[in-house]
Amino acid sequence: MERKDISTAYKWDLEAIYPTEEAWQADYKKLEDLVSAPVEAYKGKLGDKATLLAYFKESAQVERLLEKLYMYAHMRHDEDVRVAKNTSAVSMLMSLAAKLSAKYAFVEPELTALPEETLQAFIADPDFAAQEYMLRRTAAGKAHVLSSEEEKLLALASDVLGGFRNVFTMLDNANLNLPKAMLGGEEVQMSHGLYGVALHSGTAEERKVWFEKYYQAYINLIDAITQTYYGNVKKDIFYSTARKYNSCLERALSNEDVQPVVYNNLIEAVHNAFPVMHEYMSLRQEILGIEQHMYDIYAPLVEDAEIKLPFDEAYELVIEGLAPLGKGYEALLRKAKEERWIDVYENEGKRSGAYSTGSYDTHPYVLLNYQETTNDIFTIAHEMGHAIHTYQSSDEQVYEKSSYTIFLAEIASTANEVLLLKHLYKKTNDKKLKKYLLTYYMDMIRATMFRQTQFAEFEQKAHALVESGQPLTKDNLCQLYYDLNKAYYGEGIVHDEQIAYEWARIPHFYTSFYVYKYATGIISAISIVRSILEEGEPALQRYFKFLRSGGKTDPVSILKEAGVDLTTKAPFEAAMQEFKDTLEEFKKLTEEK
Numbered sequence: 114m115e116r117k118d119i120s121t122a123y124k125w126d127l128e129a130i131y132p133t134e135e136a137w138q139a140d141y142k143k144l145e146d147l148v149s150a151p152v153e154a155y156k157g158k159l160g161d162k163a164t165l166l167a168y169f170k171e172s173a174q175v176e177r178l179l180e181k182l183y184m185y186a187h188m189r190h191d192e193d194v195r196v197a198k199n200t201s202a203v204s205m206l207m208s209l210a211a212k213l214s215a216k217y218a219f220v221e222p223e224l225t226a227l228p229e230e231t232l233q234a235f236i237a238d239p240d241f242a243a244q245e246y247m248l249r250r251t252a253a254g255k256a257h258v259l260s261s262e263e264e265k266l267l268a269l270a271s272d273v274l275g276g277f278r279n280v281f282t283m284l285d286n287a288n289l290n291l292p293k294a295m296l297g298g299e300e301v302q303m304s305h306g307l308y309g310v311a312l313h314s315g316t317a318e319e320r321k322v323w324f325e326k327y328y329q330a331y332i333n334l335i336d337a338i339t340q341t342y343y344g345n346v347k348k349d350i351f352y353s354t355a356r357k358y359n360s361c362l363e364r365a366l367s368n369e370d371v372q373p374v375v376y377n378n379l380i381e382a383v384h385n386a387f388p389v390m391h392e393y394m395s396l397r398q399e400i401l402g403i404e405q406h407m408y409d410i411y412a413p414l415v416e417d418a419e420i421k422l423p424f425d426e427a428y429e430l431v432i433e434g435l436a437p438l439g440k441g442y443e444a445l446l447r448k449a450k451e452e453r454w455i456d457v458y459e460n461e462g463k464r465s466g467a468y469s470t471g472s473y474d475t476h477p478y479v480l481l482n483y484q485e486t487t488n489d490i491f492t493i494a495h496e497m498g499h500a501i502h503t504y505q506s507s508d509e510q511v512y513e514k515s516s517y518t519i520f521l522a523e524i525a526s527t528a529n530e531v532l533l534l535k536h537l538y539k540k541t542n543d544k545k546l547k548k549y550l551l552t553y554y555m556d557m558i559r560a561t562m563f564r565q566t567q568f569a570e571f572e573q574k575a576h577a578l579v580e581s582g583q584p585l586t587k588d589n590l591c592q593l594y595y596d597l598n599k600a601y602y603g604e605g606i607v608h609d610e611q612i613a614y615e616w617a618r619i620p621h622f623y624t625s626f627y628v629y630k631y632a633t634g635i636i637s638a639i640s641i642v643r644s645i646l647e648e649g650e651p652a653l654q655r656y657f658k659f660l661r662s663g664g665k666t667d668p669v670s671i672l673k674e675a676g677v678d679l680t681t682k683a684p685f686e687a688a689m690q691e692f693k694d695t696l697e698e699f700k701k702l703t704e705e706k
Contacts, residue, residue: 116193116460123424125478126453130185140182141205147175148213159223160231162240169244172217173512179213180472182206188470191480193462194286211272218265224251225258243513246666250370257356257367267355274352277345278623284337285620286464289330294323303327305465306482312411313486314419317403324408328611331618335587338617343585346576349625361576365626369518370667375679376569379632382685383566389693390563391603393555396700398605405605407598407612411556418549420537421485424457424493431494434533437645439653445501454500455479466620467492469499469526473512477503487553494533498526506663519627520668523634524641524675525660530557531635531642544702551699558692561635567601569629571616576625590616636688637677643687644676652676 116124131137158164183206190199224232229252235241236248251258259267291303296311296319303326311323331338349361358364366373398405400414413419422430432446449455459482471477477500483489502525507515534557538550571594578593579585591613598615599608621627641659644652659675669679677684 114458114460116463119458119460122453123455123457124453125188125456125480127185127188127478129452130181130475137182137185140178144175144178144182144209147171147178148209148216152216152219156219157223159220160227162235162238165235166240168220169241169513172220175213177473177512179206179210181474183210184470184472184475184478188456188478188480191464192456193460194282194464195462207275208272211268211275214268214271215265218268219261221251221258222261222264224248225255243511246514246664254367257358257364259355263355267352274348277341277348278620280341281338281620281623282464284334284341285618286462288334290333291330292326294326295319296323304459306459306484309411309488310484310486312408313413313488317409317412320408320412321406324406324609325611328614331614332611335614335617339585339587339590342575342590342617342622343579345623345625346579346585349576350579360580362573362626369520371520371669372680375633375669376629378679378682378685379566379629379636380570382682382689383563383632386563386689386692387601387603389689389696390559390601391605393559393605393696394602395605396696400703404607406607407609410606413549414552415545415549418543418545420487420490422490423485424483427483427485427490427493430490431497431529431533434494434536435529436536437532437653438656442501445504446497449476449479449497449500452476455481457481457483459483467496469496469503471500471503471507473507473515477501491530491533491553491557494529495526498529501525502660505657505660509661510663510665514665515663517662517664517671518668519624520630520633521671523631524637524672527561527631527635527638528641528656531638532645535642535646544705548699548702551695551702554695555692555699558635558688558695562632562688562692563601565628565631567597568619568621569626569632570597572622572626572628633679636684637672637675637679639688639691640677640684641675 131140155164155168159168183203186199186202186206190196190203192199194200232248232252236245236252241248258264285305293300294303294311295301296307296315301307303323308323308327312320315323346361349364353361353364356364358367362376363373366376394405397410397414401409401412403409420430428446428450432443435442435446454476456479463482464480465482467479467481469477469479479496479500481489481492481496483493499522502517502522506517509515531554534550534554538547538554541547541550574593574597575585575590578589583589594616595608595610595613598612602608616622619628641652641656645656655675659671662671662674665671672679679685
């Protein structure tokens, strides 16, 4: 559909942020003036308490305004990426953000250069309570902060080096030139959203055709995508080298204050669980009764059991499934729908996928491309988990401590999915639906725990190639991905040659070392949900403490407050056991007469 043909009730209400374009322009002009304001009042004087407090007050004002303006602009852009005016607005704000970074480039080096006793005094001072964690991070990161002039140069470079994701977004949404294909006996225009529908519900022949045509579109652009991704990796290496890190992964983990043991625990646990995944793949092939290909991996093992609901009914089902989180959580879910936080349906030119976004001075917003599939029902639960996590953190924390790191971002969303699934499984006596839900859960774990770890290994190895002096080419990237695919899925599936190109269509690769957090997210979510369902109110209070914590301290410590310690092997082993137990339960139901 064209966007104008979609009912207002199913489009997000961006007028709640800026009722007119003139209102946005007025705030943009205000931001321009603030970014252009001189810094002489602060530069060289941050060791003085009053001056530092004044700086923090001003910078928070500017950052909040930038955040609000940018959120609005990128949501307008994502409604239809073909609209040049909105693309321009995003670019203008990115340029202002780069100028702002350059303007304040002196701050971190100056703070880092302060005597240790001065920094520690500020950290202990209640007047700096909002900045306490940031100051602790500054003190801990002294070795990676450069001189004021070098920091300014890096800040200026960010606008130039930050465009690789934008190039990929345009290739992926505006220039992919997907063809038409048959689906359900009708020729339709292929899209990202319908590709998922075809692989989940199409016939074997339709799945094959869609898979081959979809990947051919990426193969047609593979040279451009390879250079775009290679440039992104070189950008990561540039920043890691400039800041004196040993690797891009070390820098990524350090930037989120996460210990390497967490990453290592994940890789080790998933590798140890390869035999269970291979068993599942072989069982799928046996039940399907075909030579299973990569395009069959989403084919349901249980026919005619998928839950297909219009959006409004699906939303009510999500509310019902999240009832263990209490009436307050339900009220927020209803508020979000009534106040139009959600952009529901796919339209021509709309950004693919789904996400939640927000700023401190607005409520969160959610982008969907809803189709009537079980997967999209769970996507509602997932994205609303993000939204309510953001809402509660902003409500509880001061601005400076309200933003949780990406490491924590996928936990609330995935916990919602696990809760919904367990609710649906418990409420039904339909054996077919039970079997379907078990396969859905296994596929959720496969896609979120195993597949995202596979992505994480790909990123790690691709960066390591360039760090060792080797270039990235379409051949070595495809071979790397293909070898990982074989290791993760085993011999119970045909590793079609097109799957070697899957790396070329993953948007998250342009936010490097993001994807492993999906895996740690579901591992944490499984532990949290188990605690809530077994313990009730005490576990629920621990969980809400987590939701309200924002970024008040390091993410691993925040998660420990929810009862999950990722520095130990226990949560990882428990999640792998959950997958194994689910597989055994499915086999038991399958063997029953």
